[in-house]
Amino acid sequence: MPFSEPGKTKFQVDLRRHLRNQGICDNLIHLICEIAEAGKYVINAVRTGDLGVAGTSNLYGEEQLALDVLSDRIIRKRLIHSGVVCNIASEEMDEIFQAQADADGLYSVAYDPLDGSSLVDVNLAVGTIVSIYEGCNLLQKGRNQVAALYILYGPRVSLVYSVGKGVHEFTMNHLMEYTLSRENIVMKPEGDMYSPGGLRNKYQEGTEKFVRYLEEKGAKLRYSGGFVPDINQVIMKGKGIFMYPALNGSPNGKLRLLFELNPMAFLVENAGGAATDGKQSILDLEPQSLDHRAPVYIGCKAEVAKAMEFVSGN
Numbered sequence: 001m002p003f004s005e006p007g008k009t010k011f012q013v014d015l016r017r018h019l020r021n022q023g024i025c026d027n028l029i030h031l032i033c034e035i036a037e038a039g040k041y042v043i044n045a046v047r048t049g050d051l052g053v054a055g056t057s058n059l060y061g062e063e064q065l066a067l068d069v070l071s072d073r074i075i076r077k078r079l080i081h082s083g084v085v086c087n088i089a090s091e092e093m094d095e096i097f098q099a100q101a102d103a104d105g106l107y108s109v110a111y112d113p114l115d116g117s118s119l120v121d122v123n124l125a126v127g128t129i130v131s132i133y134e135g136c137n138l139l140q141k142g143r144n145q146v147a148a149l150y151i152l153y154g155p156r157v158s159l160v161y162s163v164g165k166g167v168h169e170f171t172m173n174h175l176m177e178y179t180l181s182r183e184n185i186v187m188k189p190e191g192d193m194y195s196p197g198g199l200r201n202k203y204q205e206g207t208e209k210f211v212r213y214l215e216e217k218g219a220k221l222r223y224s225g226g227f228v229p230d231i232n233q234v235i236m237k238g239k240g241i242f243m244y245p246a247l248n249g250s251p252n253g254k255l256r257l258l259f260e261l262n263p264m265a266f267l268v269e270n271a272g273g274a275a276t277d278g279k280q281s282i283l284d285l286e287p288q289s290l291d292h293r294a295p296v297y298i299g300c301k302a303e304v305a306k307a308m309e310f311v312s313g314n
């Protein structure tokens with residue numbers, strides 16, 4: 001029974017109440033609420049924390065910012081103490097962390113604690129991305145996720161989640177409570193906006209032709225450089241396509257399958273959209289390693305299908 005019936009004002013539905021209405025088990029409700037709570041401490045770090053470098057680098061050889069390390073520690077500690085998590089993988093950790101050995105009734109979590117962290121010092125929106133599986137295996141197809149969510153730290157703080165039964169947005173109020181703002185979000189079949197990541201002068205021929213097709217169609221370019229706000233815009237406006245394609249010299253693009261692409265693909269598919277690496281659905285990719293990267297075209301079904309046509313050349 002949806003909370004927000006057409007024509008009725010939404011009363012203040014909080015996250016835990018909404019999750020209880022999804023018919024999922026208490027451990028998963030508890031886990032998602034714990035992650036939501038951790039987001040409040042990440043917000044504080046983003047707003048007031050040190051903008052400098054941490055002096056370390058991550059699995060991808062990228063220099064870590066103090067905020068990356070702090071956000072990662074906040075979320076990891078919350079997951080460990082939740083009591084419902086067995087394995088943890090983070091974009092900022094080199095290997096999987098085992099919180100509990102016995103996987104029975106527990107979950108595993110892959111997360112990007114602060115995506116777009118390099119944008120904080122120019123005051124652009126950033127976010128936390130989370131992917132949740134049952135049991136202890138984190139290297140399974142994204143289609144097996146039982147939940148995915150992101151928290152967007154922008155002018156407003158919003159949390160968008162799905163447990164496979166629709167996509168729902170919560171917005172943080174003045175008391176720092178998450179209250180339901182959009183329920184059962186559905187994207188349009190096609191749209192007129194595109195978000196092209198990566199260096200255009202390194203685009204491969206198929207991608208270049210696809211972008212020209214979009215421009216001739218009159219699509220508007222919207223790109224912030226932050227994956228979470230850029231995807232949020234596609235979902236909430238219900239239209240358009242984001243891409244971080246294969247580039248000459250980087251055939252797998254930049255974005256990470258476990259921490260960025262699988263959770264966002266799960267959310268976009270549950271909102272009626274699609275996500276591909278140019279050949280197949282992101283959610284059907286077999287993860288090869290923690291640092292598995294893949295090209296991505298994600299958004300409205302029509303645009304994603306068109307991207308596949310141009311990119312696969314048929």
Ligand code: AHG
Pocket residue numbers: 091112114115116117118197198199225226227228244254
């Ligand atoms: P992260 O900050 O977690 O490393 O991710 C940054 C990603 C993503 O937010 C965005 O889509 C992409 O980097 C932008 O890359 P470019 O700066 O190469 O456009």
Ligand code: MN
Pocket residue numbers: 091112114115116227260
């Ligand atoms: Mn990231």
Ligand code: MN
Pocket residue numbers: 068091112113114115116117
């Ligand atoms: Mn990150």
